[in-house]
Amino acid sequence: MTDLSKRFTANPILHPRDVKPSMEGLVVECLLNPGAFTYGGKTYLLLRVAERPEQSADTVSAIVIDPAAPQGMRILSCKKGDPELDYLSDPRSFTYQGKTYLTTLSHLRLASSDDGVNFTVADKPTLIGEGPLETFGIEDCRVTEVEGTYYLTYTAVSADGYGVGMISTQDWQQFKRHGLIVSPNNKDCAIFPQKIGDSYFALHRPTLGAGLGGNFIWTASSPDLEHWGHHTCIARTRPGKWDSVRLGAGAAPTRTAEGWLEIYHGANEENRYCLGALLLDLNDPTKVIARSEQPIMEPTPTYETDGFFGSVIFTNGVVENGDELTVYYGASDLVVCGATFSIKEILASLH
């Protein structure tokens, strides 16, 4: 193994305890996989905050997104023993009066920093799920700046499955919703920061069930960032390797002289998530020039190996500064961390 990362000595840089719950009666259970970007001279993370209602012995509870409620969400509590309640079939959800509710729900929240290491988390959610396709929350947001506008691509979760939602903003005050840009089941969508030829491009990850295909990385292209076509599979799982079961793009690719550099995650049969690199042709990103044989980063310190879901490092936010690529990542589905890489070193590892 050649771990090319230099982890922040301050890791983890954010814990659930650093985040104020969205409303009374909620607990922040996990911080996950932040998007990252710079704006107005500061570094920002767009955190995924997973909350659940406080537990009590005789009830089960869920967060329900409700535009009519003061905070845009409310708590639904059901008495155990209610004949219309089934909470024993699945620990992650329950059904009440025939409807399914998740026991935890994610929203997106900004955190800002002057130095890229010490972050201050906003007191309230920045974005919560909206409409019928986001009733179970929004997760794992990539942020790409394209021609002065920030495009946020995230996992929109509902009882209808999960697909890729998109929101755009120029000032982080006004947000425009663009609906689901890739149909379910799909996640891990990252938009390239500029047009290539006449088209915009994105990476995405269809999640397939049993049968043909697998959890592979695909590209798509678009004339307007809102409508996508020409879906093409570019990277598949590799039996016997660290990315044998599941792949997914990280943040927007970084343009280098040798090609588009994409840090992606791969998982194996043990659900161990590592990071690797893909190098894509500058003029045709459906062409893979090179791919990491070995991970460039593996879960190693305790905060990456032990947590809510151990042995997971997952990135969807990078900040580029010359040769230095700062990778923000979720560790063990519980805390947020950072590490720096040399772009040259990553490229050299791909030769």
Next chain:
Amino acid sequence: MTDLSKRFTANPILHPRDVKPSMEGLVVECLLNPGAFTYGGKTYLLLRVAERPEQSADTVSAIVIDPAAPQGMRILSCKKGDPELDYLSDPRSFTYQGKTYLTTLSHLRLASSDDGVNFTVADKPTLIGEGPLETFGIEDCRVTEVEGTYYLTYTAVSADGYGVGMISTQDWQQFKRHGLIVSPNNKDCAIFPQKIGDSYFALHRPTLGAGLGGNFIWTASSPDLEHWGHHTCIARTRPGKWDSVRLGAGAAPTRTAEGWLEIYHGANEENRYCLGALLLDLNDPTKVIARSEQPIMEPTPTYETDGFFGSVIFTNGVVENGDELTVYYGASDLVVCGATFSIKEILASLH
């Protein structure tokens, strides 16, 4: 049950024996689910033809799409006992030298008719799979005429899964390929025959694995028919009913005074496929006005209940003539049939 269909007395109108194999050494195993359209005063079907190599006791064989071969395809035969061959794990496929091959493969072939009942099938395939996303064939094509051009949306099948491919033509001689317009796994995509407001619309059917969601009908919209966004779920499976497990759109919707009328298929736990109707708002096809409580057509005659896969009626081709809607359909995954409906009667059944 109220079966509103008037089946052709000539049913089935096409058998596998009516179709010439694509090349020597192949057998036409099944005729399935045709698209339908009118062109130059004739009625056309675009049949899905499923072929397999002739069997022999000591080999297993597959059709391999190969642009370098004279007919665009060739037969791969492997001796049973070859240590690089595994043919016992799955009757529908085998693996040889680490690659998977299907034992049957579908192409699309035109059949033409002056009366809409007696069809003459072309001697050769009209369209076969092309490129890495169609190596396992192309299936179940919908044909929609939009502004003088025919748009063909079909299931593109490969080892990477299956998604919706699109081909357009104006003269049925020259064809333009538009790649995958909806990412995998997805099928049953039908484009509306005209713009609604500023956008084109389509129906499609994501196939989800275990977990959230199901095999529901979605809509999408597009500025150019090639790039799609605003994916929205409009019709879900209904527990306990005839469409409890799986739904999918049929052909392009028919415009009526009351709304867009869509004949769709639904299947239950017994994989019994029936047809029903959806009525969608003329100005906003994401709004469902009405839906069949009971099927409008159920597999009943022997040719629908007994075949390659029994109790299946599946339509993706309709031809409209005033109040009469002729529905062409695949029966029991083996033969092609037709039936007529009164649009008024279908609408009345939805009230």
